[in-house]
Amino acid sequence: MRHEQRFVERLEAGEILVADGATATNYQQMGMAIGVAPEEWVFDEPDKVRGLHAAFVEAGADIILTDTFGGTSLRLRESRYAGRATELNRRAAELAKEAAAARDGVLVAGSMGPTGMLMEPLGELTAAAAADAYREQAAALDDGGVDVLLLETFFALDEALAAIEGIRRASGLPLAVTFSFDQGTRTMMGLSPTRMVEAIAPLGVAAIGANCGRSLADMERVVAELAAVNRGIPLWIKPNAGLPRMVGDVAQYETGPADMADYATRFVQTGARVIGGCCGTSPEHTRCMIAAASGGRLRVRGQD
Numbered sequence: 001m002r003h004e005q006r007f008v009e010r011l012e013a014g015e016i017l018v019a020d021g022a023t024a025t026n027y028q029q030m031g032m033a034i035g036v037a038p039e040e041w042v043f044d045e046p047d048k049v050r051g052l053h054a055a056f057v058e059a060g061a062d063i064i065l066t067d068t069f070g071g072t073s074l075r076l077r078e079s080r081y082a083g084r085a086t087e088l089n090r091r092a093a094e095l096a097k098e099a100a101a102a103r104d105g106v107l108v109a110g111s112m113g114p115t116g117m118l119m120e121p122l123g124e125l126t127a128a129a130a131a132d133a134y135r136e137q138a139a140a141l142d143d144g145g146v147d148v149l150l151l152e153t154f155f156a157l158d159e160a161l162a163a164i165e166g167i168r169r170a171s172g173l174p175l176a177v178t179f180s181f182d183q184g185t186r187t188m189m190g191l192s193p194t195r196m197v198e199a200i201a202p203l204g205v206a207a208i209g210a211n212c213g214r215s216l217a218d219m220e221r222v223v224a225e226l227a228a229v230n231r232g233i234p235l236w237i238k239p240n241a242g243l244p245r246m247v248g249d250v251a252q253y254e255t256g257p258a259d260m261a262d263y264a265t266r267f268v269q270t271g272a273r274v275i276g277g278c279c280g281t282s283p284e285h286t287r288c289m290i291a292a293a294s295g296g297r298l299r300v301r302g303q304d
Ligand SMILES: [Zn+2]
Pocket: 211, 212, 213, 239, 240, 278, 279
């Protein structure tokens, strides 16, 4: 059963939704080799993909994200699965839906990250080619049964605008859009949260916000700026577990589950309506955020 309206309705009813945590960081713990793209596991290790989804569902997540962050045809071009974007995205959506079925009301968000290319005139990517790649990815995720579409970790406004245009040609599902402000409170391209909201908010998106980024202290400033300029669109905030530190080949993240839940509580008090984790966050981080939610700390004041 599709729940696409439930994402919008639940937010309108004042519910705080908890989204899942990291994909790549957890796959590395599960044995994914350095240099392997997480999307390859959709075909190569479907049981592990389903297994991580199941761990987040068991932790209590309301929303799980498909393993399709790098799943545009443009990003898959150099991989073993070049030319199979439609099949890969549809299969990834099905794997997430299978795991989501374990508990009533778990929503699946179709994750779409940047192409990894720069748009003209800085790079070679045209708006038409970008729009077409996201049209293809969104159509496949919609076919596979996701409840909501998500553009995440974007840093360039022109690429996001082209992506939104393409997605709208393929799907009427609710769309959330989040950028990575990983240079303090700016993206890699110098975009501020204010400028992002001014450009994206008029496009009828179901949620807007920030994910990944750098430190949680920086994210706190980003959330405050988003909340100050945003007018009524639910804020989606999915930060990293703080800064990574390389231990051998493995990135270790500085913020543990309890501290993450404290930050999540503060982000909700500032205005976040969807909260979750990005790089470095485990199902235990999710569990702690849920515990904060069920303890009442993540509820919107005045609502039950
Ligand atoms: Zn991240």
